[in-house]
Ligand code: IPM
């Protein structure tokens with residue numbers, strides 16, 4: 001029997017409660033499909049700051065490196081908002097992505113049929129289905145560029161730098177093309193090449209890598225237009241290839257089309273199969289501990305872990321099917337509509353387990 005070592009980073013706010021439900025579901029599929037799971041917990045974000053004084057302890061990096069995959073909840077909260085940039089919980093999240101070399105972030109925006117009524121987008125705009133894969137570069141760009149503050153002649157200013165090297169663009173472009181090849185063969189690369197030099201290099205590099213993939217139809221779109229097209233006609237997209245910051249913004253937008261930001265999962269991958277899996281939403285400190293959190297994005301992140309890292313395809317499918325089934329009747333408050341049953345975070349986890 002295979003036993004997988006999973007490092008669990010519960011984080012802050014609703015992090016611990018959503019991760020608990022995801023672990024429940026992972027335990028359930030492990031029994032059903034005959035594999036073992038061994039968990040190790042480690043600190044990240046605000047909870048790490050409180051416990052040891054820094055958002056990303058070396059011990060956390062070491063534990064993650066010694067495991068097959070990482071499951072992460074969310075980090076951040078008002079308690080730590082006044083800390084200096086590199087001491088904030090978010091710095092721990094960016095740090096762990098960089099330390100593990102996780103440059104490719106996959107964020108699938110799919111709509112589960114029963115949730116069409118929960119989407120703020122009209123059903124005729126959504127069409128029969130929504131299935132967009134955002135491929136976001138995760139360890140470069142403005143998130144990691146040169147930054148600082150300076151005061152000249154008594155005037156304070158601050159700056160952040162968007163910088164991409166050719167190899168950084170090449171490797172994420174290849175992930176995008178490979179993804180498109182496995183799906184509908186359509187890749188839309190998003191940039192701001194009408195204004196930004198880094199985007200012009202991005203566009204030219206993506207086009208050059210595209211020559212290796214004649215079977216994939218490559219289009220380019222400016223990010224402002226893409227933000228608009230996503231709500232006007234989301235069905236035109238298959239794979240969206242984006243920089244770090246554009247992917248951050250567009251994936252939140254895409255998540256709302258699918259009903260709620262509480263539904264979108266993600267995988268962060270590097271050069272090999274190792275990956276970190278987390279919901280795209282934040283730590284929602286306002287609802288932490290109330291039972292109102294939606295655990296489905298984290299549960300679906302476990303399904304992605306089973307697909308991309310652990311290669312347990314049947315278990316992954318079983319989770320996705322159970323989520324689709326559970327949504328027919330059970331709804332956390334963020335996706336509740338009349339005629340369905342309002343459930344807590346734990347009840348949603350139980351409902352998914354019962355359907356596996
Ligand atoms: C995300 C989050 C993070 C990001 C924050 C919390 C640093 O918004 O994963 O999308 O911007 O990458």
Ligand code: MG
Pocket residue numbers: 248249252280
């Ligand atoms: Mg984000």
